[in-house]
Amino acid sequence: MLTALLNQQVITTIHYSREELRRLRREGVSFVCPHCSSILTMRIGSRNTPHFAHISHSDCELVRGETPQHLLSKQLLYGRVSSLYESVSLEHYIKEIKQVADIFVKTDTADIAIEIQCSTIPISEVVRRSNGYHREGITPFWILTQSLKSKKLLNLTTFQQAFIRYSPSLDYFLLQFLPDRGIFHLYTRLLPVSSTAFMSAAPIIIPVAEFTLPPVIPNVPILPPYSLSKWNDFRTKWIYNKIHYNKARTDVFLREVYGEGDTFLYLPLFIGLPVIPHGIHIRNHEVEWQYYLWKDCLKKDSLFSLESVSNALNRRLTKGHIEFRSFPLQKSDKVIKKIAGGYLSVLEEVHVLRKINDTFQLTEPWSCPDHFSAFEQHKHDFFPKWKHILKKL
Numbered sequence: 001m002l003t004a005l006l007n008q009q010v011i012t013t014i015h016y017s018r019e020e021l022r023r024l025r026r027e028g029v030s031f032v033c034p035h036c037s038s039i040l041t042m043r044i045g046s047r048n049t050p051h052f053a054h055i056s057h058s059d060c061e062l063v064r065g066e067t068p069q070h071l072l073s074k075q076l077l078y079g080r081v082s083s084l085y086e087s088v089s090l091e092h093y094i095k096e097i098k099q100v101a102d103i104f105v106k107t108d109t110a111d112i113a114i115e116i117q118c119s120t121i122p123i124s125e126v127v128r129r130s131n132g133y134h135r136e137g138i139t140p141f142w143i144l145t146q147s148l149k150s151k152k153l154l155n156l157t158t159f160q161q162a163f164i165r166y167s168p169s170l171d172y173f174l175l176q177f178l179p180d181r182g183i184f185h186l187y188t189r190l191l192p193v194s195s196t197a198f199m200s201a202a203p204i205i206i207p208v209a210e211f212t213l214p215p216v217i218p219n220v221p222i223l224p225p226y227s228l229s230k231w232n233d234f235r236t237k238w239i240y241n242k243i244h245y246n247k248a249r250t251d252v253f254l255r256e257v258y259g260e261g262d263t264f265l266y267l268p269l270f271i272g273l274p275v276i277p278h279g280i281h282i283r284n285h286e287v288e289w290q291y292y293l294w295k296d297c298l299k300k301d302s303l304f305s306l307e308s309v310s311n312a313l314n315r316r317l318t319k320g321h322i323e324f325r326s327f328p329l330q331k332s333d334k335v336i337k338k339i340a341g342g343y344l345s346v347l348e349e350v351h352v353l354r355k356i357n358d359t360f361q362l363t364e365p366w367s368c369p370d371h372f373s374a375f376e377q378h379k380h381d382f383f384p385k386w387k388h389i390l391k392k393l
């Protein structure tokens with residue numbers, strides 16, 4: 001923690017030099033925790049941000065997650081935010097909900113609690129703390145400060161995915177703070193290719209000195225990172241992995257495919273299309289949830305509506321065959337309908353469906369290629385249409 005009480009006055013380490021702090025410590029003054037009133041020690045290393053620590057193990061609210069990364073993040077962000085607003089406090093205790101905001105900002109229009117999250121905590125805890133703030137009319141602003149695995153794809157744990165939010169100009173995006181470099185990385189236009197891997201545009205870099213609340217996105221062109229060949233490679237890889245790692249007899253999804261008499265390896269390419277942007281809400285692969293829609297709805301009925309497809313998706317969710325990702329920082333309205341509608345319009349674009357007033361109709365009856373050469377023919381016929389839609393995305 002960066003704040004303590006000294007003679008009942010708040011003292012913040014980052015407002016003093018290391019030398020001044022050492023002098024204070026030599027004087028033998030006692031620092032007290034503003035929250036639990038226990039005695040604190042002051043730690044002044046050569047590299048870490050000088051800070052206070054509880055002497056004995058404590059269940060004080062302020063003890064949690066105090067890593068060097070967390071302290072440095074607090075210091076940098078406090079420095080920036082207090083240059084923008086007058087009323088900014090560190091480690092601000094909100095009595096009514098017994099929560100401590102890392103940084104608390106009062107602007108003319110809002111009270112904002114900045115939560116800097118370095119360690120992995122249960123997502124339910126993120127929800128609980130956010131709800132607490134909302135109850136008090138405070139806007140929570142969560143900042144993820146974990147390192148991310150990113151090579152060709154961005155690999156995100158379930159916890160890291162919980163920080164994904166949506167904006168019409170960025171699609172689904174993730175903001176990450178890198179305290180050691182004093183910058184933010186903003187990953188935009190996230191498109192999942194598996195439950196943990198995402199395609200994304202190269203991250204936009206926002207130096208902490210340009211950070212605002214809410215963040216203003218620098219005016220750089222954001223190129224969609226999608227390409228037909230990449231998407232198809234990942235789709236094929238997912239299918240082969242599924243065969244390789246799952247026993248057909250025990251895998252719920254594969255059992256349904258085989259039970260229907262369809263050939264999993266040769267499913268039509270219009271099963272497993274990217275549904276941009278809202279398809280990201282579903283954790284299962286596109287092949288899985290889109291196949292369910294075909295089985296439950298599209299291949300059975302000659303005419304169907306957006307509503308019947310949404311209902312089919314909803315039933316699979318209720319049964320647990322399809323699972324949503326948890327995006328607690330993002331209010332999501334009518335997601336099921338948006339996803340179902342998104343998929344139907346892609347199918348319309350590739351001429352698998354035609355729309356007649358408010359209903360949809362297959363342009364050709366369902367058929368699943370059942371051997372290699374039939375599948376090659378299907379690929380040959382389908383790729384030109386697919387290229388056309390992916391170019392437009």
Ligand SMILES: [Zn+2]
Binds near residue numbers: 038058062
């Ligand atoms: Zn305490």
